[in-house]
Amino acid sequence: MAKTHVTTIINGEPVEFLCEPQQTLLDVLRDELNLTGSKEGCSSGDCGACTVIVDGNIVCACLMLGAEAEGRNITTVEGIAEGDKLHPVQQKFLEHAALQCGFCTPGFIVAAKALLDHNLNPTEEETRYWLAGNLCRCTGYDKIIRAVLDAAAVMRGENPPSPAA
Amino acid sequence: MPNLSFAAPTSVDEAVKILAGASGMAKMLAGGTDLLVQLRSGRTRPELIVDTKRIPGLIGIREESDRFVIGASTPGVMIYENEALTRAWPGIVEGMDLIGSEQIQGRASLAGNLCNASPAADSVPALIAARATAVIAGPSGRREAPVEAIVTGPGQTSLQKGEFIVEFHVPKPKPHQSDAYLRFIPRTEMDIAVVGCGVNVTLDGNGVCTDARVVLGAVAPTQVIAEEAAAALIGHKLDNDTLSKLDAAAGRACKPISDKRGTIEYRIKVAGVLARRAAAIAFERAAQR
Numbered sequence A: 001m002a003k004t005h006v007t008t009i010i011n012g013e014p015v016e017f018l019c020e021p022q023q024t025l026l027d028v029l030r031d032e033l034n035l036t037g038s039k040e041g042c043s044s045g046d047c048g049a050c051t052v053i054v055d056g057n058i059v060c061a062c063l064m065l066g067a068e069a070e071g072r073n074i075t076t077v078e079g080i081a082e083g084d085k086l087h088p089v090q091q092k093f094l095e096h097a098a099l100q101c102g103f104c105t106p107g108f109i110v111a112a113k114a115l116l117d118h119n120l121n122p123t124e125e126e127t128r129y130w131l132a133g134n135l136c137r138c139t140g141y142d143k144i145i146r147a148v149l150d151a152a153a154v155m156r157g158e159n160p161p162s163p164a165a
Numbered sequence B: 001m002p003n004l005s006f007a008a009p010t011s012v013d014e015a016v017k018i019l020a021g022a023s024g025m026a027k028m029l030a031g032g033t034d035l036l037v038q039l040r041s042g043r044t045r046p047e048l049i050v051d052t053k054r055i056p057g058l059i060g061i062r063e064e065s066d067r068f069v070i071g072a073s074t075p076g077v078m079i080y081e082n083e084a085l086t087r088a089w090p091g092i093v094e095g096m097d098l099i100g101s102e103q104i105q106g107r108a109s110l111a112g113n114l115c116n117a118s119p120a121a122d123s124v125p126a127l128i129a130a131r132a133t134a135v136i137a138g139p140s141g142r143r144e145a146p147v148e149a150i151v152t153g154p155g156q157t158s159l160q161k162g163e164f165i166v167e168f169h170v171p172k173p174k175p176h177q178s179d180a181y182l183r184f185i186p187r188t189e190m191d192i193a194v195v196g197c198g199v200n201v202t203l204d205g206n207g208v209c210t211d212a213r214v215v216l217g218a219v220a221p222t223q224v225i226a227e228e229a230a231a232a233l234i235g236h237k238l239d240n241d242t243l244s245k246l247d248a249a250a251g252r253a254c255k256p257i258s259d260k261r262g263t264i265e266y267r268i269k270v271a272g273v274l275a276r277r278a279a280a281i282a283f284e285r286a287a288q289r
């Protein structure tokens, strides 16, 4: 089985890897590159736990081949914070306790960050539709939506009060 | 998957050559949102996967004097962000936009939706209703076929060995022509159509329909062009009598199955209701231009 040699950019860094034709980008991230933040929930595009940003669009890493990554620009959850400084979405997820088991969290963080990159002032309805491809079995979504809307406010330069712990 | 290989050609000719040299089953890859799911489950076992996305023109939307040219692998996100196309054919864009989540929109394409050949494919009815054509490349050169000639049954297409879709041609709307697509699903997002309906109408200055196409999805093994339903519209304004004739004719065009999403009777009923509603939207849009 011929392996494909791939050169790509992941979280701002040039990365090279070898992959087999049927390996998904998610397999490569988790098993070859040790970037285990992206989760495998369903492997069928339904749960969004594997969400990554490829050339500005969110995609399910489980539905993209590793070999397709050649020359792309990829951001995973590991690339959302700037060094030690959490992204506002991450900070607000903590403040709102927008997670329980946390399995869905990386996918939500990446998808929400991409939403706010496109639109700093989403309505609640727009936010819920944008995140419809991310499933959470624990939280009931409400805290997640509040966290994202609050993060948007922070990024607009407003100063929303932190929720009471 | 013992001997799977992957190719990413950078021209149509190179792709045709690679396909001609493939001994076993070759599968074209656009967004992978059907193909990778089927690969994983073992439903398809190709020997070769050919990525279409590095071929120039396969991704992108071009406007020519009398038509739009949509690259076969253009992802949903580029389609709904295209203002000219959205203005010209809101129904085509609605059909594509209904597919999956934002993550799926980042990858899913018209060619993939069509060639996966599901009776419930959401982008297909409005494309057929607009009389779009597919440009196909293959070992004997290029040919053009109406979109309705591609799917021959669930999972089956008329594409010959070594052929693939390069782009779609969609004629620009005439004055007072517009379209709409509606689907029925039991929830608001992330589900497969129980019934889908695309309606494309042209009106005269008085709001009388001069040309129409009504196309139903998920009610037969392939999309159905409901000729009798279109005939019920032509020569009429959208009054109650016309709407009831349309409703009945749309129901008669269905040859559905019963499954977990709906019974035969239910699908026939819903087809009539969706045809009425989609026609109302298409007439209103057409009247406004």
Ligand SMILES: Cc1cc2nc3c(=O)[nH]c(=O)nc-3n(C[C@H](O)[C@H](O)[C@H](O)COP(=O)(O)OP(=O)(O)OC[C@H]3O[C@@H](n4cnc5c(N)ncnc54)[C@H](O)[C@@H]3O)c2cc1C
Binding pocket: A044, A045, A046, B027, B028, B029, B030, B031, B032, B033, B034, B035, B036, B037, B052, B072, B073, B098, B099, B100, B101, B104, B107, B108, B109, B110, B111, B112, B113, B114, B115, B116, B120, B121, B122, B123, B159, B163, B164, B165, B166, B190, B191, B192, B193
């Ligand atoms: C979570 C989820 C939700 C979904 N929701 C919907 C929905 O609401 N409505 C709906 O209709 N579909 C839905 N789908 C199915 C799928 O997303 C669509 O059918 C999509 O349009 C497929 O496009 P693609 O580019 O990903 O195709 P791919 O998976 O790349 O290809 C699909 C098929 O088409 C063939 N093909 C691709 N390009 C060409 C070409 N240029 N020439 C010839 N053959 C080609 C491939 O070989 C393959 O057989 C959903 C899928 C998922 C995973």
Ligand code: FES
Binding pocket: A039, A040, A041, A042, A043, A044, A045, A046, A047, A048, A049, A050, A051, A060, A061, A062, A063
């Ligand atoms: S693991 Fe990719 S969507 Fe569930």
Ligand code: FES
Binding pocket: A098, A099, A100, A101, A102, A103, A104, A105, A135, A136, A137, A138, A139
């Ligand atoms: S926190 Fe458990 S799945 Fe979302």
